[in-house]
Amino acid sequence: xxxxxxxxVEEGWSSPLPLLPAAEDExxxxxxxxxxxxxxxxxxxxxxxVVLDGEDIRYEQAALATAALGxxxxxxxxxxxxxxxxxxxxxxxxxxxxxxxxxPPFADEEEPTVRWPLEHLIGDDLQxxxxxxxxxxxxxxxxxxxxxxxxxxxxxxxxxIGAADHAWSPELAGELGTLLIQAARxxxxxxxxxxxxxxxxxxxxxxxxxxxLVRATAVQHETxxxxxxxxxxxxxxERFMEDHALLWNRVLDDDPEGRHDQxxxxxxxxxxxxxxxxxxxxxxxxxGTNNPWQLLDELDDNDVVAALAERETSRVERGEAxxxxxxxxxxFAHAAVWLAVRQPELLTAEEGWGLLDALAEDVTGFYQVAxxxxxxxxxxxxxxxxxxxxxxxxxxxxxxxxDFVGALRITEAVAPEEFESDPYNxxxxxxxxxLEEGDDLTQExxxxxxxxxxxxxxxxxxxxxxxxxxxxxxxPSELTSDLLAHASEHAALVVAEEDDDVAVRRLMLAFxxxxxxxxxxxxxxxxxxxxxxxxxxxxxxxxxxxxxxxxALVIAEERxxxxxxxxxSADGHTVLDAIVSGGRPPAEWPVEQLTAAAAExxxxxxxxxxxxxxxxxxxxxx
Numbered sequence: 001x002x003x004x005x006x007x008x009v010e011e012g013w014s015s016p017l018p019l020l021p022a023a024e025d026e027x028x029x030x031x032x033x034x035x036x037x038x039x040x041x042x043x044x045x046x047x048x049x050v051v052l053d054g055e056d057i058r059y060e061q062a063a064l065a066t067a068a069l070g071x072x073x074x075x076x077x078x079x080x081x082x083x084x085x086x087x088x089x090x091x092x093x094x095x096x097x098x099x100x101x102x103x104p105p106f107a108d109e110e111e112p113t114v115r116w117p118l119e120h121l122i123g124d125d126l127q128x129x130x131x132x133x134x135x136x137x138x139x140x141x142x143x144x145x146x147x148x149x150x151x152x153x154x155x156x157x158x159x160x161i162g163a164a165d166h167a168w169s170p171e172l173a174g175e176l177g178t179l180l181i182q183a184a185r186x187x188x189x190x191x192x193x194x195x196x197x198x199x200x201x202x203x204x205x206x207x208x209x210x211x212x213l214v215r216a217t218a219v220q221h222e223t224x225x226x227x228x229x230x231x232x233x234x235x236x237x238e239r240f241m242e243d244h245a246l247l248w249n250r251v252l253d254d255d256p257e258g259r260h261d262q263x264x265x266x267x268x269x270x271x272x273x274x275x276x277x278x279x280x281x282x283x284x285x286x287x288g289t290n291n292p293w294q295l296l297d298e299l300d301d302n303d304v305v306a307a308l309a310e311r312e313t314s315r316v317e318r319g320e321a322x323x324x325x326x327x328x329x330x331x332f333a334h335a336a337v338w339l340a341v342r343q344p345e346l347l348t349a350e351e352g353w354g355l356l357d358a359l360a361e362d363v364t365g366f367y368q369v370a371x372x373x374x375x376x377x378x379x380x381x382x383x384x385x386x387x388x389x390x391x392x393x394x395x396x397x398x399x400x401x402x403d404f405v406g407a408l409r410i411t412e413a414v415a416p417e418e419f420e421s422d423p424y425n426x427x428x429x430x431x432x433x434x435l436e437e438g439d440d441l442t443q444e445x446x447x448x449x450x451x452x453x454x455x456x457x458x459x460x461x462x463x464x465x466x467x468x469x470x471x472x473x474x475x476p477s478e479l480t481s482d483l484l485a486h487a488s489e490h491a492a493l494v495v496a497e498e499d500d501d502v503a504v505r506r507l508m509l510a511f512x513x514x515x516x517x518x519x520x521x522x523x524x525x526x527x528x529x530x531x532x533x534x535x536x537x538x539x540x541x542x543x544x545x546x547x548x549x550x551x552a553l554v555i556a557e558e559r560x561x562x563x564x565x566x567x568x569s570a571d572g573h574t575v576l577d578a579i580v581s582g583g584r585p586p587a588e589w590p591v592e593q594l595t596a597a598a599a600e601x602x603x604x605x606x607x608x609x610x611x612x613x614x615x616x617x618x619x620x621x622x
Contacts, residue, residue: 001041001046001079001080002039002040002041002046004076004077004079004080005039005041005046005048005073005076005080006037006039007076007077008072008073008076008077008080009034009037009039009048009050009069009073011076012034013068013069013072014068014072015064015065015067015068015069032052032053032057032065033052033053034050034051034052034053035051035052035053035102036050036051036096036101036102036103037049037050037051037103038103038105045083045086046083048069048073049103050066050069051093051102051103052065059090062090063088063090066088066090067085067088070085070088071085073085119168119171127171128171128174128175129304129305130171131168131171131172131174131175132175132178132179132296132300133292133293133296134154134159134168134172135159135172135175135176135179135272135275135276135279136179136279136292136295136296137154137159137292138154138155138156138157138158138159138160138276139156139276139279139280139283139292139295140154140287140289140291140292140295141153141154141155141156141200142156142198142199142200142276142277142280143198143280143284143287154292156200156201156273156276156277156280157200157201157273159172159272159276160201160268160269160272160273160276161269163268163269163272164264164265164266164268164269165265169248169249169268170249172272173237173248173249173268173271173272174230174233174234176233176237176271176272176275176276176279177230177232177233177234177235177236177237178229178230178233179233179275179279179299180210180214180233180236180237180275180278180279180282181214181217181218181229181232181233181236182229182299182300183214183278183279183282183283183299184214184215184217184218184282185218186282186283186286186298186299187215187218187282187283187285188218188219190285190286191285194211194215194281195281195284195285196281196284197211197277197281198277198280198281198284199277200273200276200277200280201273202270202273202274202276202277203270203273203274206244206270206273206274207274207277207278207281209240209243209244210240210274210275210278211278211281211282213236213239213240214236214278214282217232217236223235223236237271237275240271241267241271245267246267246268246270246271247267248264248265248267248268248271249264283295283298286298290313290316290317290320291309291312291313291316293305293308293309293311293312293313294309294312294313296309297309325362326365326493327488327493327500327503327504327507328507329359329362329364329365329366329491330365330369330487330488330491330493330504331503331504331505331506331507331508331510331511332355332358332359332365332366332508332511333359333365333366333368333369333370333491334369334483334484334487334490334491334504334505334508335355335508335511335512336355336356336359336366336445336449337366337369337370337373337449337452337480337483338480338483338484338508338512338523339352339355339449339512339515339519340449340450340452340453340456341373341452341453341456341457341476341479341480342476342477342480342519342522343516343518343519343522344449344450344453346515346516346519347446347449348446349515351514351515351516352515353442354514355511355514355515356442356445356446357442359445360440360441360442360445363435363441363445365491365492365493366435366445367428367431367432367435368490368491368492369483369490369491370431370448370449370452371427371428371431372483372490373452373455373456373479373483374404374408374427374451374452374455375408375411375427376472376473376479376482376483377452377455377456377458377459377464377473377479378408378412378455378459378464378465378466378472378473379405379408379409379412380458380463380464380465380466381455381456381458381459381461381463381464382401382404382405382408382451382455383405383409383463384455384458384463385451385454385455385458386398386401386402386405386451388454389450389451389454392447392450393447393450393451394443394444394447396434396436396444397434397444397447397448397451399433400430400431400433400434401430401434401448401451403426403429403430403433404426404427404430404431404434406426407423407424407426407427407430408423408427410423411423411424431448434448435448456473456476456479456480457476459473459474459475459476459478459479460474460475460476477526480526481526481528484505484508484523484526484527484528485528486501487500487501487504487505487508488500488501488503488504489501491504502529503620505527506619506620507616507619507620508523509523509524509527509599509619509620510615510616510618510619510620511615513599513602513603513606513612513615513618513619514612514613514615516603517568517572517599517600517601517603517604517607518569518600520599520600520602520603520619521569521572521596521597521599521600521603522596523599524545524595524596524598524599524600525592525593525595525596525599527541527595529541530591530592530595531591538591541591541595542585542587542591542594542595544595545575545585545594545595545597545598545599546579546584546585546598548598548599548601548602548618548619549575549576549579549585549598549601549602549605550579551602551617551618551621552601552602552603552605552606552609552618553579553580553605555605555606555609555611555614555617555618556605556606556608556609556611559609559610559611561605561608561609563576563580563605563608564580565608566601566604566605566608567604567608568600568601568604569597569600571593571596571597571600572597572600572601572604573601574586574597575594575597575598575601576601576604576605585597585598599619602618602619603615606618
């Protein structure tokens with residue numbers, strides 16, 4: 001069609017004012033001239049733009065010429081005869097578009113313009129599904145679920161703010177109403193009593209009003225004559241927005257001129273914040289779900305959602321299992337190094353063999369913790385430790401560790417920019433040779449831990465040239481404290497979650513508690529989260545210590561253990577007696593003293609009850 005229209009224009013046409021295509025020599029002076037034209041086709045029709053030489057043309061003459069062109073085009077070929085002229089527009093042009101064209105191109109091929117936002121190209125069903133996913137992902141963020149369960153994590157406020165800036169506002173607002181109806185109905189099925197309100201960034205009064213309206217609406221079978229969830233949700237939100245001046249999708253009479261977009265975005269944000277907080281409150285019985293698709297599957301009977309939920313749940317569970325394995329391996333490594341430095345006799349006892357056996361199964365985390373411990377101790381103490389232990393160590397350990405010390409001396413003596421090779425890489429290579437994989441690494445681990453323990457003890461002696469200097473280790477307790485402060489970093493955990501330090505330290509304390517109550521107390525006293533600038537830190541630490549003893553006593557009661565005969569330190573007995581009698585540990589004690597005594601007392605209770613296998617439930621839960 002476009003070719004036929006172009007050919008018709010090129011041929012020329014007759015009218016009360018004869019006009020011809022762009023002037024050629026043989027046509028000059030025989031009639032009017034077409035200076036430029038464009039033909040645009042679209043499904044079911046087309047558009048022809050023609051620029052006439054209008055120096056001596058009056059408006060009525062141009063109108064006659066244009067009408068004649070319409071008749072000419074619709075009769076030029078059989079294919080065009082099925083079309084009719086539906087509109088004629090005449091506009092004067094003062095100057096050409098550029099030096100070569102009177103008319104601009106329909107599209108700039110070098111820099112094409114966006115005709116539709118990408119979101120509009122995926123279809124209503126997918127947009128609806130995506131909007132529901134975003135809203136429920138935001139809901140999960142309000143529950144403060146562990147980050148490793150959501151990758152990537154979607155924050156509720158990011159959804160609320162982004163809705164106003166992108167083409168998602170109608171979809172998010174529309175699906176919010178549907179989800180609220182479904183969530184309120186599910187709340188009634190899952191819980192007899194409403195749970196506490198989950199707020200986030202939402203306005204408390206708006207959220208409370210929305211919850212009241214949603215719960216009252218959900219008990220009914222219809223809303224304003226509608227029985228379908230989507231329309232009921234739409235009616236509910238319309239009423240709520242009218243009652244609270246949140247009509248984001250309309251220009252209100254009292255909106256200041258020029259500020260509608262800004263005010264609309266603010267209303268939408270407040271609506272979505274209140275909506276997601278209401279959803280988080282209604283769906284709180286389902287906070288244990290591990291991804292947004294799984295949560296949506298609880299609300300919606302949809303085969304696509306069910307398939308996505310199954311796939312995502314499986315992926316998250318695999319990821320969590322892998323993370324848990326890595327955290328566990330890191331905790332084993334930290335426990336072994338702490339014991340080697342502070343209480344090495346426990347590693348040579350029968351109980352210590354179990355820890356080394358577990359560590360031998362995966363030494364990846366141990367490489368990192370051991371490397372850091374040796375690095376912080378310094379080349380002087382590590383070198384002397386090798387000399388003192390030379391008769392006790394095998395050649396498989398002595399040779400690579402001698403190379404390790406040589407590389408470590410380079411890092412202490414030469415600026416990094418002057419390195420001729422990479423001594424840090426050489427140190428890792430030396431550790432790998434010392435722990436080359438074999439059938440049994442238990443003895444190699446024991447030897448390497450002996451070196452670490454002896455080197456740590458030498459940091460407080462003349463063997464350490466950096467003793468007493470700021471930023472350098474000068475005592476075994478300083479070394480273990482530094483390692484605990486950044487437990488996940490020193491184990492090079494790849495999960496890199498914000499709570500990994502806490503998780504590693506909790507498990508490490510539980511592993512040490514299996515071996516000895518006094519060691520558990522010493523570890524607990526070094527936990528870095530006992531005090532801080534936040535006024536809530538110390539009370540939380542005291543409450544945690546109290547819970548350790550309470551949980552251990554519950555286990556002892558289950559096993560019929562007489563806790564009055566438990567052997568522990570004087571501080572441990574003070575804490576234990578106070579809690580057994582229904583009181584609290586001494587509030588005047590420093591938090592470090594209280595925490596150490598509580599950990600020792602709880603561990604002593606577990607040992608007396610022959611329940612050391614429950615140490616993780618006491619120290620590492622939550």
